[in-house]
Amino acid sequence: MTWERVWTVNEYYDGPIFGVADYRGIPHVYDREWDANSDEYGPHFRLAKIDPDLLALVLEDWEIWLRWQTAIIKKRVDIDTHPALPEERARHEAIRAEIGNRFDALKDGPIEATGTFRGRDGNRQVCWRA
Numbered sequence: 001m002t003w004e005r006v007w008t009v010n011e012y013y014d015g016p017i018f019g020v021a022d023y024r025g026i027p028h029v030y031d032r033e034w035d036a037n038s039d040e041y042g043p044h045f046r047l048a049k050i051d052p053d054l055l056a057l058v059l060e061d062w063e064i065w066l067r068w069q070t071a072i073i074k075k076r077v078d079i080d081t082h083p084a085l086p087e088e089r090a091r092h093e094a095i096r097a098e099i100g101n102r103f104d105a106l107k108d109g110p111i112e113a114t115g116t117f118r119g120r121d122g123n124r125q126v127c128w129r130a
Helices: 052-073 086-099
Strands: 004-012 016-023 026-035 040-049 111-120 123-129
Touching (some): 016 052, 016 111, 016 123
Antiparallel strands (some): 004 016, 016 026, 026 040
16 A cells, blocks of 8 residues: 555545545545435545646645644634635635636546545545555
């Protein structure tokens, strides 16, 4: 089993749903597939390689969110500031606008794999199985 880096967890529901993680050492967008039969997320993910420019934006926005999460834990800000500290709100909004719908084309990636995640934000890993 090879454990790889999880760069971001942009959507989470009983486990990671959508974000960026390495697949065979290269950053990819991962998107967990919905299982209509069980009416919940299944074990399979679609993966697609992410271009360096989009990755840079995603990682910058992730760092903004991590700082916000730390401030929430330390009770320095209220939950209604989610997902960015007040002083970083404008940059977060600019990043989101620049990302726009660029993820849409990646959500139905060409690679299908099952992923097992471990760890917590900032130190999370995944093991992919084809």
